[in-house]
Amino acid sequence: MNNIPFVDLKAQYHSIKKELDISIQNVINETAFIKGKYVQKFEEEYAEAYGVKHVVTCANGTDAIYITLKALGIGPDDEVITTALSWISTSETITQTGARVVFVDIDPDYYTIDPAKIEEKITEKTKAIIPVHLYGHPANMSKIMEIAKKHNLKVIEDCAQAHFAKWKGQNVGTIGNAGTFSFFPGKNLGAYGDAGCIVTNDDELAVKARMFANHGALKKHFHEFEGINSRLDGLQAAILSVKLKYINEWTALRIQNASTFTELISDIPGIVTPVTHEDAKHVFHLYVIRCESRDELQKHLKENRVSSGIHYPTALPYLKSYGYLKHVPDDFPIAYQYSREILSLPMYPELDEKTISAITNSLYSFY
Numbered sequence: 579m580n581n582i583p584f585v586d587l588k589a590q591y592h593s594i595k596k597e598l599d600i601s602i603q604n605v606i607n608e609t610a611f612i613k614g615k616y617v618q619k620f621e622e623e624y625a626e627a628y629g630v631k632h633v634v635t636c637a638n639g640t641d642a643i644y645i646t647l648k649a650l651g652i653g654p655d656d657e658v659i660t661t662a663l664s665w666i667s668t669s670e671t672i673t674q675t676g677a678r679v680v681f682v683d684i685d686p687d688y689y690t691i692d693p694a695k696i697e698e699k700i701t702e703k704t705k706a707i708i709p710v711h712l713y714g715h716p717a718n719m720s721k722i723m724e725i726a727k728k729h730n731l732k733v734i735e736d737c738a739q740a741h742f743a744k745w746k747g748q749n750v751g752t753i754g755n756a757g758t759f760s761f762f763p764g765k766n767l768g769a770y771g772d773a774g775c776i777v778t779n780d781d782e783l784a785v786k787a788r789m790f791a792n793h794g795a796l797k798k799h800f801h802e803f804e805g806i807n808s809r810l811d812g813l814q815a816a817i818l819s820v821k822l823k824y825i826n827e828w829t830a831l832r833i834q835n836a837s838t839f840t841e842l843i844s845d846i847p848g849i850v851t852p853v854t855h856e857d858a859k860h861v862f863h864l865y866v867i868r869c870e871s872r873d874e875l876q877k878h879l880k881e882n883r884v885s886s887g888i889h890y891p892t893a894l895p896y897l898k899s900y901g902y903l904k905h906v907p908d909d910f911p912i913a914y915q916y917s918r919e920i921l922s923l924p925m926y927p928e929l930d931e932k933t934i935s936a937i938t939n940s941l942y943s944f945y
């Protein structure tokens with residue numbers, strides 16, 4: 579049997595190759611390389627599909643968070659609260675503004691920031707919360723918004739793993755002050771290089787973000803403040819416009835694959851399958867189980883040519899980069915424990931039933 583990949587970007591390319599090749603050629607024919615008509619077109623299409631007033635594209639999902647924090651005026655002396663379990667982009671961008679990162683443990687069922695543990699971390703310096711819709715499962719936005727209102731905090735939703743996920747029927751990213759997206763190739767909506775965007779219904783925030791990402795200017799040579807260079811290029815925009823047409827179909831397939839996995843493996847003792855909150859639409863960027871003897875299982879899967887991943891092997895507060903915060907395991911017991919148990923199985927829309935059963939058979943043969 580062939581190797582089972584973790585994601586299969588080739589299969590997706592081949593399913594829409596003709597359309598993509600034409601769109602790429604068009605950009606080159608028109609030399610619309612940076613910003614320009616294809617970028618504007620994608621911004622309009624994403625805003626329409628997302629049901630949001632403004633889409634500000636930028637170079638990647640990390641910049642999207644940084645730009646939003648800067649546009650909200652967050653900087654030195656401020657504190658920003660975020661989850662203990664995420665990719666480092668979520669927290670490093672807080673530090674980059676000069677603010678201090680304050681971590682909160684995760685919810686034991688849904689792996690997103692635990693709203694019950696947020697308030698105890700709020701101080702006079704707290705300015706914002708960054709919930710992450712981890713693995714494609716929305717954080718509890720009802721409770722987070724309630725806390726944010728009470729304490730007058732901004733909310734930036736990190737939607738890098740959660741394109742078109744919903745909380746109580748509303749698209750994530752449109753509930754807080756802004757949502758940030760990554761279009762890294764392996765994300766649910768992925769470009770063929772780095773790309774990202776910010777979505778918001780706040781006019782002023784949109785303008786500031788657009789300016790900050792473009793050297794502090796809306797118009798060439800009219801720099802109102804210093805910013806950065808974080809632009810989307812035309813090729814990525816054109817590719818994203820094509821792929822956007824298929825996102826609903828691909829999301830439905832991810833959800834279907836996830837439910838097939840759960841059906842097949844939830845009975846295996848030693849494995850905990852993912853659960854979805856009743857108010858959430860989970861878009862399964864990742865299908866993450868918790869398991870006994872995780873490292874041995876991963877080795878066994880590898881011997882059976884099944885790829886897998888760990889998201890993430892070290893919870894953020896315990897990375898060397900945050901050694902200065904001097905956290906101990908008891909500070910974030912759930913994130914600490916789960917980072918030793920989680921395993922991400924292959925997940926992509928093109929995964930077929932035969933492949934899923936090959937993966938689940940390898941799980942059975944281990945336990």
Ligand SMILES: *Cc1c(COP(=O)(O)O)cnc(C)c1O
Nearest residue numbers: 638639640665667738739760762
């Ligand atoms: C991928 C990711 C990012 C960063 O996106 P890039 O486009 O790689 O910069 C930020 N947050 C989370 C949760 C992510 O998964």
